[in-house]
Amino acid sequence: MDIIFSTLMLLYHLVTGTGEENAASKQLAASLFNAAAGQTIISAVPASTATTPEATEDGIKTDPQPDAPAVKGVFVTAHSAGGARLNTLLKLMDDTELNSMVIDIKDDNGYITYPTQSPELLKLGTAKKYISDVHALMSKLEAHKVYPIARIVVFKDTVLAKKHPEFSYRHEDGSLWANGNGDSFVNPYIPEVWEYNVAIAKEAVSLGFKEIQFDYVRFPEGFEKKADSLAFTKTDQSRVDAVAGFVQYAREQLEPLGVRVSVDIFGYAASVPAAEGIGQDFVKISSDVHVISPMIYPSHYSTGWFGQQDPDKSPYATIAGAMKDTHRKLDPIGDKKPIIRPWIQDFTASWLGKGHYIKYGAAEVEAQIKALHDAGVEEYLLWNAGNNYSEGVKY
Structure with missing residues (x-):
């Protein structure tokens, strides 16, 4: 990921509200930001007649699981959950204070x-x-x-995009757009996409999952640079409102079933204004979920963040800075403030290059957990793509 671009992409604050009532404010904010950036970062979303499923206006969220444990969990791939590694992960749960698994039910x-x-x-x-x-x-x-959480990757969906290109983004010649990794996304403006993902969530509830965690709840990275050259269904909503609308719809569909709804979001989102390009507004999304999980991996912050030359080498300071920004961002929403349950790092980011990273193990994981505790955050999730978690950690 291009860190500089991602940071610029996030430096735009969307004035809360929808539709024409705040169009002038949006236009002014966009103009000021584009001028500061020296290029067009934020572009208008043309209108069309397409509609998305309605979410109840001013819906009040309530925690459907007030007696749930303080979650301390790990990411588990479907391959691990369905294979021999499951026994190793269950032993990890039995032998430590870890008590939850986030399991892929719809994968990347x-x-x-x-x-x-x-x-x-x-x-x-x-x-x-x-x-x-x-x-x-x-x-x-x-x-x-084990407290079971179902992870559902929402708008990053190459399978559905190939099956239904009309749900995705197409080039002028009609071919399907894909990013540099060959991944395609489906469109948050499409009602069938909303309904399909929520239907998967409802089946996960029927299977016994206690929480639904939605990931990739956004447009593709750098979308504002691509939008004008791609064909896709749009409405008169902004991208931010389309994404926030899905979150509200999902929560209102699932909360009555007795499950929590959580969303993963870029760690940067807590530290900078809203990301109009990808449609993520940290405050809007947080206001409509029971749990928010910012991905605050130290390796994902570039030089200078939180006063650190190499944030990956300073796990405590990086997490402490991220949590300070998260509380500052969310405290103003009062009763709508969700449980903060960040994703933290249990992997070594060797791709950062010699001198810019350190090997992560028990000490580095514990430093991150201490930073969370010092910030009043008791819940967290550990990420390791291969599900190989550090031994000897005091959780």
Whole structure:
């Protein structure tokens, strides 16, 4: 990820509100930011007749699980959840204060990771057997007192984009757009995309998951540079309002079922104004979820953040700075402030280059946890893409 570009992309504050009532404010803010940036970073979203499912206006959220434990969890791929590594991860739960797993139910490619039999889901989705017996998995989690969270990757969905290009972004020649990694995204303006992902979440609830965690709740990175050259369905909503609308719709659909809704969001989002380009507003999204999970990996901050030359080498200071900004951003929303449960780093970022990173292990993980505790944050999630978590950590 281009850190400089990502930071610029995030330096835009969307005035809260929707529709024409604040159009002038948006236009002024956009003009000022573009002028400061020296280029057009924020562009208008043309109107069309398409509509998204309605979310109740001014809906009041309530925590459907007030007695849930303080979550201390790890990321678990579907391959791990359905394979031999599960036993190792269950032992980690048994032997430490860790008590939760965030398990891929719809993965980064867009595959449903277990053999669902739901005609509604199979109409748009493609199921794999990574978790061949999801009911057995849920029984094991319950036996080990593991709080189960279903991770659903929403708008990054190459599978659905290829199956339904009209739900995605297309070049002038009609071909499907993909990013540099070959990943395609589906469009937050499309109502069927909202409904499909929420339907997956509802089935996860029926399987026994206690919380639904939505990831990639945004447009593609750098979208503001691509939008004018791509064909895709739009409405008169801003990108920020389209994304926030999905979050509100999902929460209002799922909260009555007794599950929490959480969203993963860029760690930068807590430290800078809203990201109009990708449609993420930290405050708007946080106001409509039960849990917000900023991804505050020290390795993802560039030189200078929180006064650090190499943030990856200063896990305590980096996390402390991120939490200070997070509280500053969310304290003003009062009763709407969600549980703050950040993603923290349990991997070594060797790609940063010699001299700019350190090997992460128990000491570095504990430094991050201490920074969270010192900031009054008791919940956290550990990320390691291969699910190889450090030994000997005092959680």
